[in-house]
Amino acid sequence: RILRVAIMGLGGYGTRVADAMQACKRAKLVGVISGTPAKIKNWQNKYGILEKNCYNYENFDQIKNNNDIDVVYITTPNALHHDETIRVAKAGKHVICEKPMALNAREGQEMVDACQAAGVKLLVGYRMHFEAKTLEVVRLRETGAFGKIMFFQGLCGFRIGDPNQWRLNKALAGGGSLMDIGIYALNGARYMVGEEPVWLTAQETKTDPQKFKEGVDETIQFQLGFPSGAVASCLSTYNMNNLDRFFLNGEKGFAELQPSTGYGPIEGRTHLGPLTQPHTTHQTKQMEEMAGIILDGHKPIIAVDGNEAIKDLKLIDAIYKACKTGQKIDV
Ligand code: NAD
Incomplete structure (x- = not known):
């Protein structure tokens, strides 16, 4: 199986991850979540993303009904990670969240608890x-x-x-x-x-x-x-x-x-x-390994949860x- 990924936040790092994922065998960019329609269009053209896999910050809870997306990779500013992770978890999708995972340990614990309650994995971009x-x-x-x-x-x-x-x-x-x-x-x-x-x-x-x-x-x-x-x-x-x-x-x-x-x-x-x-592009290696963690239950040498x-x-x-x-x- 291949890990099917939607990226949330189409900024500098989201773009780097998307580009690096093009070389992955086990992870594929299939969706986006963005507040900027023009960016969504660009990404659709550049990465061949289907219209039905494009969301904005108002409607992304509907990702729940999308069987073509396994995980949402959150690459927005730090303060947004907490609420976005909890919403994605409630939509039943695995989460990869960028570092710092949250603004403090209390927020972090709430994110871990929400993902556990939803039965989804929470990984952090510790490349x-x-x-x-x-x-x-x-x-x-x-x-x-x-x-x-x-x-x-x-x-x-x-x-x-x-x-x-x-x-x-x-x-x-x-x-x-x-x-x-x-x-x-x-x-x-x-x-x-x-x-x-x-x-x-x-x-x-x-x-x-x-x-x-x-x-x-x-x-x-x-x-x-x-x-x-x-x-x-x-x-x-x-x-x-x-x-x-x-x-x-x-x-x-x-x-x-x-x-x-x-x-x-x-x-x-x-x-x-x-x-x-x-040397392997860090984000390519990370996404290959995270596919193994999410899909096959692999345990990384250094934890990334x-x-x-x-x-x-x-x-x-x-x-x-x-x-x-x-x-x-x-x-
Ligand atoms: P960026 O400013 O380039 O991109 C952030 C994106 O979030 C933009 O596309 C912006 O439009 C979007 N966004 C959505 N809601 C927003 C809001 N309310 N206010 C502002 N922007 C909003 O930032 P970046 O460098 O891509 O960093 C994003 C995250 O990735 C950060 O948490 C950062 O720490 C992390 N990061 C990790 C690495 C790494 O090596 N692991 C490297 C760079 C950044």
């Missing part, structure tokens, strides 16, 4: 969880190649442009760089160290309060402590270019990836030598709290 060099580092760690893990560093950021975009609007983005790009360092710390943090500290700095309004973080540094004693030091920013680096250090060796989470190719090496796994996303959201809630209070938080 790095399928990336070959990333998985090789995880495999090496699990075989003990790095020895006891001591330290992880994750640096994730870019200089954001247009001050009027939704990413800099608290109501639509839910925050700033941490929601958007810092989440890669946070999520990466968890899968690189291979443990869940037990405490964290965080500090926010802002050089441009005009551009980065109240509640929209420009730069956050955060530190995580893990049960084994390993620590992580991470930086999330909207104000520095070319910041895309992971470094993992253990008693017997190390791994470094740079770039570590960009669209690729990912580059890296360990104390054993360069990482040579071939709603509960995995809640772990990140709980930590994001705690990082924002730590920035406000200056306190070390037990998580």
